[in-house]
Amino acid sequence: MKDQSDKDATNDPKQDGNPKPPFGGYGISWFYIMLFTFMGVFYLMNNASIYIREISWSEFEENMLSQQDVEKIVVVNKEIAEIYIKQNRLSDPKYREGPSSTLSGTGPHFRMTIGSVDSFENKLQQAQQDFLTEEMVDIQYQNRTSWINVLGWLLPFGLIILFWIFMLRRMGGGSSSGGSLFNFGKSTAKLMEKGTTISVTFKDIAGLKEAKTEVMEVVDFLKNPERYTALGAKIPKGVMLAGPPGTGKTLMARAVAGEAQVPFFSMSGSEFVEMxxxxxxxxxxxxFKRAKEKAPSIIFIDEIDAVGRSRGKVNAFQANDERESTLNQLLTELDGFGPNTGVIVLAATNRPDVLDKALLRPGRFDRHIYLELPTQEERIAIFKVHMRPLKLAKTVNVENLAKMSPGFSxxxxxxxxxxxxxxxxxxxxxxxxxxxFMQARDRVIGGIERKSKIISPKEKNIVAYHEAGHAVVSWHLENVDSLVKVSIIPRGKSLGSAWYLPEERQIVTKSQFMDQICASLGGRAAEEIIFNEASxxxxxxxxKVTKQAYTMVAYYGLDNExxxxxxxDSTGQNDRLIGKPYSEDMARKIDKEVQALVTVAYEKTKNILLDHKDQLENLAQLLLQKEVVDLEDLESILGKRGLALLDKSSEK
Known part of the structure; x- marks a missing residue:
């Protein structure tokens, strides 16, 4: 019984993961092949004239008319003259030279193109008089409708219709009805019914405790609504997930689809916009009609900013009526005059600042969940999730990896x-x-090593002193992140790099900004000190230094002048304006203060390098020798960083 059931399951077309295409499993191309084959056979069968040899007037006059071999002539559509030879004359040798099929049967046996009927009749009459023919040739006239000509008129229109059917099928792409002709106005959302196997659950989401709690509560609303409605509470209509790219917004929605035992509709915001x-x-x-029919249900709209951008006056010159009408319909469906019960809308975007205010108000999206970049503790949990399928060695230190990857999503x-x-x-x-893992981190941040890139000894010497300048200056500044290693191996677009272990800060002081600027200027200052010129x-x-200086002066208000x-402008409105939000006089002051700030930092950097010029020389020579200098070598040349800073403060 087991063998038979397996055999039946194998033969059952419904068990096949790949459903058969239409038209007997050969696809729609097989239908077109049969159609064109039928048209070709129809043409050959209905156009017998292609088997009849065409002759000229002189040949007709000399070989046929003069010998009185012509039985009759049929003029078709006033264009073609079909010539019938008498049956008793077909055995003549001159008629056996052509294909035998053309001279068998009752005819026609030859064909001739005539200019006009009147001219043809006059020439025929004159020729018969010249040959003193007693028996005149019978001439008949016929009007025939050629299906080939009809198809010739219909074929262009048929090709145009087939082209539009093909385009509309493509635009209706992926719908359950196969993308029919008038189906492009239907929703293309993917439906995940109850019981659908989805591998992602809330266990696969780490480091987003608060956001996960909010979203899990939405799932609980749908599973146990009476617990909340008994107290008079209303289920939230919408949840907006916002945050930088890669923080897990779509992953959170997939987990909701895996956990919720209700129909889940998934769609991208760009799928609403059409030509x-x-x-x-x-x-x-x-x-929304489909979602209401299956209520309670969840709708997830990914990248909703594609359709939900603000309709403010700043967009008047680039307004899209189609997009705005789509947004208006979305606003109406979320919270309009008609009821919208049992449907919860999840939306994700990394540009919440460009969304329309009417879309974000309570009653449409009652909850706004911001997913930030993970902290160190959250990165540890995320590392553990992604390390599950890996075969790890005992040397792997998850805490150290989380510490070495600040700012990672x-x-x-x-x-x-x-x-x-x-x-x-x-x-x-x-x-x-x-x-x-450390090599992978270097590759993700800096790019792949380019050891094959040829650098001249002079350029390599400049790069070595440049990177050594960064290292020495940052080593002797208190507010710069800890230096881990220095490399002069080309990686990505850079010829060398200094690797730091950044501290996670929520705020940055003016002294920290200044020390970071000095560390960034260390390379250029070292080139000027050693080679008396910069590159x-x-x-x-x-x-980087210029952007930081302008940020200090124009954004954070850290300049005394x-x-x-x-x-x-946190709203992003000024980005769309042509002018700047300050006067020309203020712009000159900002430029002057930025220039003064960078100049002071550059002089401070040069003084640090001049005070520790021997360390700069030793580190550069070690880089030229080893190409990569790690923390132990740095400490052997520059000393312990804490002691160096302590000595510097005692000197003060």
Whole structure:
């Protein structure tokens, strides 16, 4: 019985994971092949004239008419003359030269193109008089409708219709009805019914305790609504997930789909916007109609900023009526005149500042959950989640990895773990070690090593002193992050790099800003001290320094001359304006103060390097020798960092 059931299951087309295409399993292309084959056979069968040899007037006159071999002539559509030869004359040798099929049967046996009927009749009459023919040739006239000509007129229209059917099928892509002709106004949301197997659950989400608690409560609303409605509470209509890219917004929604035992509709915001007017609003209506029919249910709209951008006056020159009508329909469905019970809307975006205020108000999206970049403790939990499928060595220190990856999002940590596994596999290891994770971190941050890049000895010498300048200055400044290693191996676009262990700060003081600027200027200052000229290698450093200085002066109000004034716009409205939010006189003052600030920091940096020039020389020579200098070598040349800072403070 088991064998038979397995056999039946194998033969059952419904058990096949890949459903058969239409038209007997050969796809729609098979239908087109049969259609064109039928048209070709029809053409050959209905156009017998292609088997009849065409002759000229002179041949007809000399060989046929003069010998009185012609039985009759049929003029078709006043264009073609079909010539019939008498049956008793077909055995003549001159008629056997052509294909036998053309001279068999009752004819026609030959065909001739005539210019006009009157001219043809006059020529025929004159020829018969010249040949003194007693028996005149019978001439008949016929009008025939050629299906080939009809198809010739219909074929272009048919091709246009087929092209539009093909385009509309593509635009209706992926719908359950196969993308029919008028189905492009229907919603393309993916439906996950109750009992659908989804691998992601809340156990796969780490480091987002508060956000996960909020979202889990939404799932509990749908599972146990009476617990809340008994107290007179209303279930929230919408939850907005906002945060930087890679922080787990879509992952959170997938976990809701895996945990909630209700229908789950998933759709991207860009799928509402189409080239046809009214399609977006139609898809919104269809989506909520389907969700209400299966209530209680959840709708998830990913990247909602594609359709929910603000309708303010600043967008008047780039307004999109189709997008705005789609947004208006979405606002109406979320909280309009009609009831919308039993449907909870989840939305995700990394640009909450550009969303329309009417979309964010309570009653539409009652809860706003902001997913921030994970802290060190949260990164430890995220590392543990992504390390589950890896074969780890005992040398792996999760706490150290979390400490070495500040500012990493959940997606960055997942990428780092995968890169570490790839590096270990490339080295043919059986386990992923701590060294593999560190190399993966360097690759994710700085790019792949480019040891094959050829650098001249002179350029390599400049790069060595440049990176040594960064290291020496940062080592002797209190508010700069701890230095881990220095490298002059090209990686990505950079020719060298200094690696730090950043501290997680919520606020930054003016002295910390100044020390960071000095550390960034250390490379250029070292080049000027050693080589008496600077190079273009400090471009990236100067760009970073200039941005930090303008931020201090114009945003954070840390300049004494400008005072506690900030021109920062958290709403993003000023970014769309042509002018700046301050006068020309204020702009000159800001430029002057920024220049003075950077100049002071640069002089301070040069003084530090001049005081420790011997350390700069020793570290640069060690870099030229080893190319990579780690923490132990740095301490052997520069001393313990805490002691160096203590000595500096005692000198003061």
């Amino acid at each position: 046809f007017v009214g399609v977006g609003a139609s898809r919104v209506r269809d989506l 959940g997606a960055d940590i997942a990428n780092l773990c995968n890169e570490a596994a790839l590096i270990a596999a490339r080295k043919k290891k059986t386990q992923v070690g701590h060294v593999d 273009s290698g400090a471009l990236d450093d100067l760009e 400008i005072g506690p004034i900030s021109f920062y």
